[in-house]
Structures are given as C-alpha cells and as structure tokens.
Amino acid sequence: MPYGLIFDVDGVIADTEPLSTKATNKTFWDLYKVPIKEEDSLEFMGATTEVHVLGIATKYNVSIDLEETLAVKQASFFNAIDEADSLLFPGVDSLYTRAAELDDWKLALATSSNRVRSEKTMAKAGLNTSFLDAWLTGNDITKPKPDPEIYQAAALAIGVSPAQCVVIEDSVAGVTAAKEAGMACVGVTNTFPGEVLRRADRIVDSLESVDLTMLHDVIHENQS
Numbered sequence: 001m002p003y004g005l006i007f008d009v010d011g012v013i014a015d016t017e018p019l020s021t022k023a024t025n026k027t028f029w030d031l032y033k034v035p036i037k038e039e040d041s042l043e044f045m046g047a048t049t050e051v052h053v054l055g056i057a058t059k060y061n062v063s064i065d066l067e068e069t070l071a072v073k074q075a076s077f078f079n080a081i082d083e084a085d086s087l088l089f090p091g092v093d094s095l096y097t098r099a100a101e102l103d104d105w106k107l108a109l110a111t112s113s114n115r116v117r118s119e120k121t122m123a124k125a126g127l128n129t130s131f132l133d134a135w136l137t138g139n140d141i142t143k144p145k146p147d148p149e150i151y152q153a154a155a156l157a158i159g160v161s162p163a164q165c166v167v168i169e170d171s172v173a174g175v176t177a178a179k180e181a182g183m184a185c186v187g188v189t190n191t192f193p194g195e196v197l198r199r200a201d202r203i204v205d206s207l208e209s210v211d212l213t214m215l216h217d218v219i220h221e222n223q224s
Helices: 017-032 038-044 049-059 066-083 092-101 115-125 149-158 172-180 212-223
Strands: 003-007 105-110 134-136 165-169 184-188 202-204
Touching (some): 003 092, 003 149, 017 038, 017 049, 038 049, 105 149, 134 149, 149 165, 149 172, 165 172, 165 212, 184 212
Parallel strands (some): 003 165
C-alpha cells in the first residue's frame, strides 16, 4: 500500500501567514476604521478566511458586510503576494519533489484557503502542481479545521488509508484535524512554537530537517 504525504499550504509551503494578517488588519481599518492587533489573528490560523474575518469582527464587536470584507481582504492579500520576492519555506522543494518522484508516495495539498487564493499562492511559491495526486481547498469542505473533514477527503482522493498518511502542519487547528483524521503529523514551527503543537508526532523548526525516511518512521510509529 502506498503512503500519503499531505501538505498544508499557508505557513507550511508558503510564508503567507504574515501577509494574511496584514491584509486582514488593513481591511478592517479601510472599511471600518478599526485598528486590529496582529496577535488577534493567531487563534484563527489554519481556519478559513471567512472564519478568520468573522472571528475578528466578533472579537471587536464590529458589524461587517461579509462579502465586501472578504473581497477587499483577498484583493489586499493578492497585492501583497504579487509584491513578495519569495514565499517558499526552506526544505519544501526537496521534500515535495522527492515524494513526487517515487511511486510509493502519493502527494496532496489540503488547505483551508479557497481555490483562487490557493492557486495564486502555489504559483508564487513556484512548485510544480502537476505532481499532485489531489488538491483540496476550503471550497471542497463544509467543516473547516480543526474538523478532520479536509484530511479525510484528501486520503480518499489519493486512495490511501489515513493510517498510511502523514500531514505537515503549522497550526494548532491543522495538527488537531490531522490527528483526529487518524494520521501521523509533523508540526513545523513556522507560525506557532513547538509547545502548542504538542499533539504532532514530530515537531521541527524547518522542513530542511525532514526527509521521507523520517516520515515513513512517523507513520509506522503512529500505527503502533
């Protein structure tokens, strides 16, 4: 039976979480003249943009036009991506490419971002998306992380048992979703410190320290 390697995108493949936070803060200021603190977005990392925006609105007791707010935030985020020099985290390209080269690994993305944002991010990151066996986004699910739905759907899409899959995640919600789906998980400390990612089977500071041998071991440890 093959193994499944499933990547989250924002905060794992691409260094977009700071851009997303700034876009949210700019949107609330431009539309509602509400100053948002950067740390207020942390609890919504790994969630959909809609959950993020509604969470900030609730926190600050602001009545918003959701459709307009989402559109303005996305435009601001896309501008930031266009202006960025590079988004790809170290170590991603070699791990992603190596898994794609081997027949015993299936490769998938599972991101809470919508399809358009995900495509824009991956294009800027410069990874070859033709390598993917499945690409799940927030448009494909009804229950966002920490619900395991997106990871369950990814396993089904690549035809691999959840017990044979390993997820790379950076957020508390994402790690929870992966573990609730019955998968092994490597947490990378790009967004949160290791102590809050403690449900992950391994915690690393960079994907430069991760190879397929480690991921194989993590999967088998999770099964035992």
